[in-house]
Amino acid sequence: SPRTKDHLVSFGERMSVRIMAAHLRENWNVQAQYFDAFELGLTTNSEFGNAEILEESYENVKRAVLSIDENVIPIVTGFIAKDREGNITTLGRGGSDLTASTIGAALGVSEVQVWKDVDGILSTDPRVVKNAVQVPVVTFEEASEMAYFGAKVLHPIAMQPAMKCNIPVRVKNSYNPTHPGTRIIGKRETNKDKPVTAISLKRGVTLIDIVSTRMLGAYGFLAEVFKVFAQYQISVDMIASSEVSVSVTLDVASLDEKNRNQKCSVLERALSEIAFVKFAHKKAIISIVTSIPRSSWVLANAMSALEEAHIDVEMISQGASKYNI
Numbered sequence: 001s002p003r004t005k006d007h008l009v010s011f012g013e014r015m016s017v018r019i020m021a022a023h024l025r026e027n028w029n030v031q032a033q034y035f036d037a038f039e040l041g042l043t044t045n046s047e048f049g050n051a052e053i054l055e056e057s058y059e060n061v062k063r064a065v066l067s068i069d070e071n072v073i074p075i076v077t078g079f080i081a082k083d084r085e086g087n088i089t090t091l092g093r094g095g096s097d098l099t100a101s102t103i104g105a106a107l108g109v110s111e112v113q114v115w116k117d118v119d120g121i122l123s124t125d126p127r128v129v130k131n132a133v134q135v136p137v138v139t140f141e142e143a144s145e146m147a148y149f150g151a152k153v154l155h156p157i158a159m160q161p162a163m164k165c166n167i168p169v170r171v172k173n174s175y176n177p178t179h180p181g182t183r184i185i186g187k188r189e190t191n192k193d194k195p196v197t198a199i200s201l202k203r204g205v206t207l208i209d210i211v212s213t214r215m216l217g218a219y220g221f222l223a224e225v226f227k228v229f230a231q232y233q234i235s236v237d238m239i240a241s242s243e244v245s246v247s248v249t250l251d252v253a254s255l256d257e258k259n260r261n262q263k264c265s266v267l268e269r270a271l272s273e274i275a276f277v278k279f280a281h282k283k284a285i286i287s288i289v290t291s292i293p294r295s296s297w298v299l300a301n302a303m304s305a306l307e308e309a310h311i312d313v314e315m316i317s318q319g320a321s322k323y324n325i
Contacts, residue, residue, distance in 0.1 A: 094155025
């Protein structure tokens with residue numbers, strides 16, 4: 001069961017902190033002590049595999065951490081917690097970073113650091129563009145947009161506690177500790193000469209065009225469309241809509257081919273009852289994270305570049321944050 005799976009996968013994290021604390025004590029003469037996060041009061045709902053941290057955790061964690069001897073360095077598990085019934089839960093993707101961000105927010109620290117294997121956030125995927133450069137400073141909104149659409153350095157959910165408390169997050173490189181990394185903050189000055197912060201890429205996307213079979217002006221069409229997505233627990237990446245049609249993209253790349261085909265078939269049957277539906281698979285989303293005042297200029301230049309490369313744009317959308325095209 002999902003509950004049993006969460007209990008089993010928690011042992012790796014719990015063993016790691018015990019080993020790390022012992023190593024620091026024995027080999028570095030550091031007064032370290034291990035803690036399971038739930039011992040410090042980290043509490044979630046009971047959605048095993050992707051649990052959400054409850055608001056009560058912040059006060060619990062603050063009280064527990066401040067009661068620890070100030071000479072002790074706590075080594076705390078990431079990724080795991082307990083629900084109110086005492087069952088072990090896991091936080092899903094980005095769970096360890098989320099734990100760090102939550103503890104930092106609870107304590108009101110000056111900065112939260114997360115350590116990765118790259119020099120912070122890069123301007124694009126270095127596997128695609130060899131001369132990608134490190135971005136020294138981004139806003140929480142920019143970092144979230146980049147993460148949602150392909151940049152996998154930091155999950156958007158992991159930043160939320162720090163963002164809520166306006167605590168900067170710094171992404172550092174474990175293999176290059178002297179590098180300053182990327183600082184993620186609430187607001188920053190935009191560079192007029194370099195309006196594009198980063199470009200991210202998400203492959204394996206499915207595009208769906210949904211055209212209403214009703215008369216023009218009939219209400220409730222979008223409500224019915226998204227009721228179908230909710231019924232089958234399918235999330236949407238991008239959306240572009242008009243009065244009688246809507247285009248959406250789905251992130252199904254993580255599914256194997258059999259599950260992907262099954263989900264798409266079920267979705268197509270359900271949507272066909274209310275609309276004409278057309279599926280297009282193996283598409284890619286190119287996401288341009290830019291400053292708001294120059295977004296029109298950036299879009300015009302992006303379209304020109306795509307035209308020169310003979311690449312057709314099948315859908316375009318700008319998010320509510322306006323940072324992302």
